[in-house]
Amino acid sequence: MNITQILSQELSATAAQITAAVELLDNGATVPFIARYRKEATGGLDDTQLRQLAERLQYLRELEERKAVVLKNIEEQGKLSDDLRAQIEAADNKTALEDLYLPYKPKRRTKAQIAREHGLQPLADMLLAEQPQDVEAAAQGYLNENVPDAKAALDGARAILMEQFAEDAELIGTLRDKLWNEAEIHAQVVEGKETEGEKFSDYFDHREPVRAMPSHRALAVLRGRNEGVLNIALKYQPDDTPITQQSEYEQIIARRFKVSDGHKWLRDTVRLTWRAKIFLSLELEALGRLKEAADTDAITVFARNLKDLLLAAPAGRLTTLGLDPGYRNGVKCAVVDDTGKLLDTVIVYLHQENNM
DSSP, rough: OOOHHHHHHTTOOOOOHHHHHHHHHHHTTHHHHHHHOOOHHHTSSSSSHHHHHHHHHHHHHHHHHHHHHHHHHHHHHHHOOHHHHHHHHOSSSHHHHHHGGGGGGGGOOOHHHHHHHHHHHHHHHHHHHHSSHHHHHHGGGGOTTOOOHHHHHHHHHHHHHHHHHTTTHHHHHHHHHHHHHHHEEEEEEOOTTTTTTTTGGGGGGEEEEGGGHHHHHHHHHHHHHHTTEEEEEEOOSOTEEEEEOHHHHHHHHHHHOOOOOOHHHHHHHHHHIIIIIIHHHHHHHHHHHHHHHHHHHHHHHHHHHHHHHHOOOOSSSOOOOEEOOOOOOOOOEEEETSSSSSSEEEEEOOSSSSSS
8 A cells, every 4th residue: 555545545535635735745835725725735634634644745755755765675585485575564563673673683693693693593493393391401512612612602592592582573563562552560668768759659559550541640650760769660561479389471472482390490490581581672662652652642632722722702701803804815804792702704705706
């Protein structure tokens, strides 16, 4: 599906309307100008639709440009399969695209890369596929000058598996959605900041679902963190949960890679992957998503309040006639009563014989 089709569906507009609006935007016209003076070209798209169109157009174009870069980089590595290409081309948002790109994204030399260079990829593959109970004995066949003992071999294999688990795009998408839908945001006062941060006292020990947090509370909590008064974190299980108890998120990872319940070494690897890699990344994402949503809601509220202000009776308790001078499109007239209620409108064409 191309960008025009996507925008047409999202805005419930025709392809011709979208094409005309995009052309005007590309030629430098602003949203207010198009909404006011180019209604005939866009088929009457209003300023709200045009603003949504402009924002989505920019996003979708950036997405297409990023897809091209990702495809080129993976192809240069010789790792671009037909299936991967199809998944990348079908990605409908930047997050999904970056999840797919993560395993192929150039990165600093990691422990997993070093372990592969030391010949430990076969050990990692064997441990996951065969799941031997005596992992130290299994590691003996992979010792070399860079891997002096079984512990070094197993540490390297674990680093490889942790990277593999953390770069599975489908898995990360599942965990991301679950965390957003179920986690709670927990705000606590920084020790010693009780007096200084009194204005944030409502959030000194505050907890609520992150996805349902109203924008005003989200912005207050984030501001408290930025001012050094509050610590905030996502909680995905009760505080009294034993540290050794496997979380639902770890169970999802284990099922994804068919890790048996009785294999302690692999279960520990799953736990480390979730707690030290995946969760920290998804927590940061979720807090960013919370701020973005809160900012959007706040802007909507401010816009609504401004609209109410602008639509109030312009001259106080007086009936008022307003004029919008124009030549080709006529002089637009509107009358409002002393409460600001619209009474009537008319367009007068002063330069024409029949001027109504």
